[in-house]
Amino acid sequence: MLRSMTGFGRASGHIQSCLFTVEMKSVNHRFLDIQLKMPKQLLNMEDKIRKLISNSISRGRIEVYINVEGEVLTTKSIQVDWDLIDQYVSSLQQIKSRFSIDEQLSLQHILALDGAIDVQKESVSSNALENGILELVNSAVKELSLMRKVEGEHLAADLNKRLTMLSQINDQLEKFAPIVVGNYQERISNRVAEFISGKLDENRILTEVALFADKADIMEEITRIHSHIQQFRDSLTFSEPIGRKLDFLVQELNREANTIGSKANDSQIAKNVVELKSIIEKLKEQVQNIE
Structure with missing residues (x-):
């Protein structure tokens, strides 16, 4: 299921008469970036701690704090x-x-x-000490992962809601699409009439026809938006990290919206495109939080 990149985890316990506390917090990051802050006597455990965290988390900046009260080290x-x-x-x-x-x-x-x-x-180093610390790290990772999962469920609900709005606006664009074709057909007809009456030369007609062929139809972009929305929805059910894929889909959605906006010479379509891009921008903001 969808997981956020923000969260917090904490675990504490007594090991060899000393109190150990492990705290983790995670924020957005393009890759997995683990920052460890702990007593220098534990530096020999750094690789094991990193591996333990990376087994559960694949993206995000993870700040890990390990504190000890006592002289057991x-x-x-x-x-x-x-x-x-x-x-x-x-x-x-x-x-x-x-x-x-x-x-x-x-x-x-x-x-x-x-x-x-x-x-x-x-x-002082011992197997009991090392195993105890790793158990606390594992407990903190589990709590962090749970919080990221819960936050991810909220994100998924919000994304699905916005995808529904996006689909509805795209349906409206599909209804208005014939208007674009109609406007250009009318323009071509007027130009042909002017040409027949000798008011327009042949090159001007050819230019208008070329523009018509290039800009009249926005159905291709509308179809791709429908496809991207469905891929987006399907991805939300995957168990593996999908943040990068969703980021790519958002870019593609924005590209199609821009193309429609440049093609359509109609106020109603332009209004829908503005709403479309507004929702896509919200999607982009939310996707930045997804693992």
């Missing part, structure tokens, strides 16, 4: 540089001896030594 350890401390202590003993300093070397002196003791942070 890192461990801390103390690193003592014994060689450096030995050099410091040896140097301090020499300084004491050289300048006859009686002060005793204490632990505080050693702790104050630059680089002697350091706290190291290391990333």
Whole structure:
């Protein structure tokens, strides 16, 4: 069924005593564009997260936010540089001896030594942690996809409504089509009468006939509009992404409407063409939201 490209999904849960939250929002985009914002300790999971999302979504800009509350992603350890401390202590003993300093070397002196003791942070990675995060991503994707589907149902209803209006106007154009032919036939008849009476030369008649052959009939465009409308309706029932196809059909509908407008020299047809193009423009706006 039809799916929109806009939506939101969220999932949260505790993994190894920390709270993880995954949020996703999607907007229109020509292709699939996934933007990830998450702790750097999770960057090794980026490819798996992208693949998981792309299995369910084919178009749209997807912004993914993964937040964690807690320190489960890192461990801390103390690193003592014994060689450096030995050099410091040896140097301090020499300084004491050289300048006859009686002060005793204490632990505080050693702790104050630059680089002697350091706290190291290391990333923690485990299958349980990775699987838990991927489950949350999958839950957020499902919620996002559901919202896109619901929004898509609303879009489908609106598009079908506008297609019905489009078809009705096209039916009206079909009724008025003979007027165009009649107007040109009358013009040709008048030109022939003028030619017979010697008021018009042969080249002028030939020019009028050529114009008649090119512009008199708008039924071809009307028939194609009917065909495009039916293809549009049929596409709305497809399960695969159809946004690009619908965008192409909208362009074709607009092309036919423009052609009719340039051919028809009739105020009523011109009025219908304006309404036709107005609806097509609305279709175009809605199609931009479809996956």
